[in-house]
Amino acid sequence: MTAPLVEVRDLRKVFAARSRLSWLERRRAEIRAVDGVSFDIGIGETLGLVGESGCGKSTTGRLLLRLIEPSAGSVRIGGESVLDLDGTALRQFRRGAQIIFQDPFGSLDPRMTIGDSIAEPMTIHGVHNRAGRRARVGELLTMVGLPPAYYDRFPHEFSGGQRQRIGIARALASNPRFVVCDEVVSALDVSVQAQIVNLLIDLQRQLGIAYLFIAHDLSVVRHISARVAVMYLGKLVEIAPTRTLYRSPGHPYTQALLAAVPRPTPGVVRRKPPIVGDVPSPLDPPSGCRFRTRCPIATSFCAEQEPPLREIAERQFVACHYAS
């Protein structure tokens, strides 16, 4: 087996927070947004990363690219230790690793033509001269299914789906090997969402890019990912090949997530979701297994001992004492 492109080991991010117990008493508190996460992504592979809001999935994506600085752990991309880079080396690294965000309107400068926006990474990295950049932007626009003549238009002239195509074109401008896709289709209508998912899959086949595909929509994630990781309150609770995870989810949380998705098939009655209540506050997570307060099969042991990820089937790793 070849070495993975992305290797993440024991990644952690602690945010300082102020928690006020009363008017008089303040205490320093911390939120462990990402708490010891490890995984690999192969060359040209897509790893889906799912979980509910606040579980740390977006923070994980940003940590990998050092858009925020990790508190501890290691990230190697293409054999290079990302956390040790600085200056020119860090800039060089960022050419090869890009991110696409949920809201492409928020990430495009409204006063810049979309062509200039797409060319900006090349300008920064000193790739091509002006004419060369224009030609390359034309190529990129074609690649994402837009006419090259759109170069001189402004973001407000485009629909949400078209803007997301522009976001993708800009991410591709520096020929990345790895792209973090952070909820890239969540804001789009169903019919347009399918177009963007198909485009991302086509580009991956053509260019051999690896994706970390962060999303809360489990159906889209199943369709695009080779493997899927599930996060809950800053921890990975399960990571497995897509088919295994969807057919025989090992962790009670994964099972609950999948059961809760409304099926577009009338008459198929959803199994009553076996979990109740809300996600606990990350300021004060439960002891032991963090899911135990909502888990239908938790025992007193779960409060004492945190379950490590262990392999329960081929390449299926689950952090639950009782998974088998």
Add this chain to the structure above:
Amino acid sequence: MTAPLLSVQDLRIAFRSQGCRLAAVDGVSFDLAAGETLGIVGESGSGKSLTALAIIGLLPKGGVELSGNIRYDGHKLHQMPEAELQRLRGNSIAMIFQEPATALNPVFTIGDQIAEVFMQHRYASRREALDRAVDMLRLVGIPAPERRLSDYPHQMSGGMRQRVMISIALACEPKLLIADEPTTALDVTIQAQVLDLLRELKDRLGLSVILITHSLGVVAEFVDRVAVMYAGRIVEEAPTADLFEKPLHPYTQGLLASIPPIDDEVPRLHSIVGTVPPLHQLPAGCRFHPRCPVAIEECRHIDPPLRRVSPRRQAACHLVRAEGGNS
């Protein structure tokens, strides 16, 4: 057959903007029987939320042209004076919105906000009203309701806030509940909880519900009948099971095929080409024809009306003949 609880006839909503007239809802008609749940599905800009706001009389006043008939339980809502409409709202028709955080007032406790409904509509004393508020919080499954009365909205999670919104909407035992994307902002496990709660309350209280959503999964689970909207029009209307089993309109077919299946693998997702046209660039003829895979010459020029194709189904497509099926 008894008269429907709600009957909307030829509803039209247009905005004036920079000298042009934008028809956002263009001739929408439907009925809702007592105790029935109707889903209105569509993508952004289809006019589904505006339709709901028109029914409940909450469209902005300035710059809006509104026409059509809205009859509700013997009242003509479209001719009703504001004061009377206000009495009906909250009492007999209630609405919940997508984002409970913006629909709740951040500077009042949730107890006060629920109690307000009883004080306004039932002329209850504050004391009585707060007692009723506790009952309502219990009804929507909020644990230890007495202790949550003094909470402010920001102290609650999104799911809890939506439960509070539902308790406010249901406080005066309305007959009709309009729910506009009630679970869209919620996580999937919480969405399941809120949908279960709504279903249980609907059965227990005999509510009629209009559920507005973009999610076909939510529709399949929750409603009896579906109206699919596209660019300001209803393009298809059918009982839920029939619609999912055999969608007639090419738009509905495309929409259903675009959903990645969660219980299966498919080689490639179907997608509808292009995007929803902006209101100032609506195409001539059928509004869907530039994106339609089966459009014929007729579709470019003649706008297909919504026609009955079987006793319980309607579709607006030249290629859909009576008795079902694309010819």
